[in-house]
Amino acid sequence: MADPNWLDERELTAWKQFLSTGAAINRLVDQQLKRDAGLSHQQYEVLARLAEAPEGRLRMTDLAGAAVTSKSGLTYQVGQLEKAGLVRRCGCAGDERGIVAALTEAGWQKLREAAPEHAALVRDLFVDGMSRKDFAAFAAGLAALHDRLNPPAI
Incomplete structure (x- = not known):
């Protein structure tokens, strides 16, 4: 068995800094969304992904991939949003087993109310902490990792 290809000090430090x-x-965004909108970060992501979809509707399987969560986690979050009247589930036309999640008018309104403060916090925490040059390099690195880990469907 070959020796592991251990991370050097710089690589390990970068990995730890990435995780922390x-x-x-995530913690700060979750706190802000709960305080200002009564939503968890995961719930906000579900609403935002639905808002990006045509007519505010997505199949649950597609929504799970877009919202970067497990199917069971998504089912729970959509259930909570449905109880709050922000999302409704309905059958999928042409597929008896498919379920579609759709934003309600209250869901659209909640998202419109929460989005400005959320965007401001994301800008403050994620974008403005780096120079434009550093952010451009960081964004390019993230894009490379994203493309490597999420190859296009064939």
Whole structure:
């Protein structure tokens, strides 16, 4: 068995900083959304992904991929949003087994109310902490990782 290709000190430090920074940003975003909109970060992401879809509707399987969550996690979050009247589930035309999640008018309104403060916080925490040059390099690196980990469907 070959020796592991251990991370060097710089690589390990960057990995640890990536993990702690991501956790801190997620925690702060979650706190802001709960305080200002009564939504978890995951719930906000579901609403935002639905808003980006045609007519505010997506199949649950597509929504799980777009919202970067498990199918069971998505089912729970959509259930909570449905109880709050922000989302409704309905059958999928042409597929008896398919379920579609759709934004309600209250869901659209909640998203419109929450989006400005959310965007401002994301800008403050994620974008403005780096120079434009550093952010451009960071964004390019993230795009490369994203493309490597999410190859296009054939």
